[in-house]
Amino acid sequence: MAGAGQGDTTVPGGGPPLDLRRKPRLAETIIQGFLFLCGAISILTTLGIVLVLGRESLLFFANEEVDLLKFFGGTEWQPAIGRFGIWPLVTATFMASLIAMAVALPMGLCIAIYLSEYAGHRARSILKPILEVLAGIPTVVYGYFALTFMTPLLRVIFGRDLVEIYNTASAGIVIGILVIPLVSSMSEDALSAVPNSLRQASYGLGATRLETAVRIVVPAALSGVAAAFIVAISRAIGETMIVAIAAGAGPNFTFSPFRAAETMTGHIVRISGGDLSYDSIDYNSIFAIGLLLFLITLSLNILSQWIVRRFREEYE
């Protein structure tokens, strides 16, 4: 049926002649332009961030006190005496993130499986809002939760001698709690998207609920679940407030989760919070750290997109 929306097509053999010429549609054009602008702003913002990070980092690396080899090879970060080894900050960041993932992945996936495969309407209607509340708590609250609840708890469990007041374990666990809602909601979306026909096929073969959930539904949703995990890792690496409050204030090259250490993000906030003079090497150093952080999360996001594409199952 041609041109039903146009209203000016004519019956052959009668009425005015058929007009198929292009007509100006001003509203369409304006809205299209506006939508393009919205999209462009997000891209321009990203470009701007990269530009600023890049320029200041270049200034940092151009400084004669800094060389790339020491930056990526050094295990001491003491800007005051010209030591710029990134490793203390990187290890602390990865340690906190790993601990966070060790908490968030199993918990988040279990919650997702429960919500998608087991929970009835009632349980779901109670649990999901609670998870959303969890996601809405300001991270500064989480930070003090780590410092005033999790740390004392760890000190009771593992002993006061072993666990320092500021430590990455406490911060990591609480970051894990922070990203649980993210993992569980993204994973649940992926699990719920698995067609019911697969579940029925599984039940029809005499599989139990658990076998169906763990061995059919989760593998079928694997790409979505993996993507959720990686987004959560990015989020954990970038988390700032909790580590700034609970992990420690001073770069410390250690692999013990119970000792104080400073993450990349934590260091940036602490340094930039003080009386930092513009154009000093300290000032430029935080941009170098920021750039590295940006590259890490960017590559994780690219990895997650690749995983989603690579392992996506088509059911039709």
Next chain:
Amino acid sequence: MSIAIERPLRTEEGPNAASQNGMNRYAIEVGAMNVFYGDFCAVRDVSMQAPTNKITAIIGPSGCGKSTVLRCFNRMNDLISSVRIEGKVLFQGQNIYDVSVDPVEVRRRIGMVFQKPNPFPKTIYENVAWGTRINGFKGDMDELVERALRAAALWDEVKDKLQQSALGLSGGQQQRLCIARAIAVEPEIILMDEPASALDPIATLRIEDLMKELSEQYTIIVVTHNMQQAARVSDYTAFFNVDDNRTGYLIEFDDTEKIFTNPSQKSTEDYITGRFG
């Protein structure tokens, strides 16, 4: 209202599992079964018997509850929380709706093939092996997979690509894979819910041939909206209709030949001859 005509099995058949093991003549016996979705009565007062190692077809117009009835035979309706079932469904003399019965055990013995092919997003091999693996099969898996695929008339087409994804197969192949998957766990009954409705005519004929072969070893109950299919493949036919309250009920159960040539109910004849439905 419903009429369940009990008739002896024809005796000219060769030895089959039923006579060998002295098993019941009927694989499934349904007695005064009602099915409710919440307060709505979807199917009422069904009584019928599906003879062992025969193909029983369930036909009827849309909305008469054919699929609902079929799903009652292996407790698939349990997965819908609002469903309530009254009456009894006997499988080897046991009511599968007895509180002591585990639906997982029931489904293990009463397999199911669905309307739309639904292979798992796994390899062809793994699709067939999966059901037996979760049921603790410890024997020669390669041999079992080959046997099931041969039984489903799929072996020759897939033997060189067993490790490829099942989702790469055509619709008809996928459906035969689903049949192979069902028979790999060696059920006694296979329920088929319009198994060929999503397939082209050639694939449909292959499925029908397969059903006839399988009926030597298995009891098959098939729901179909295709009357020619019921007439071609089945030994017995149950005709369901739907009343003014949208409740389905059994009109007539008999030899397929009799249903299609000389039905005892007027509405069956009207449906068969295409006057409604």
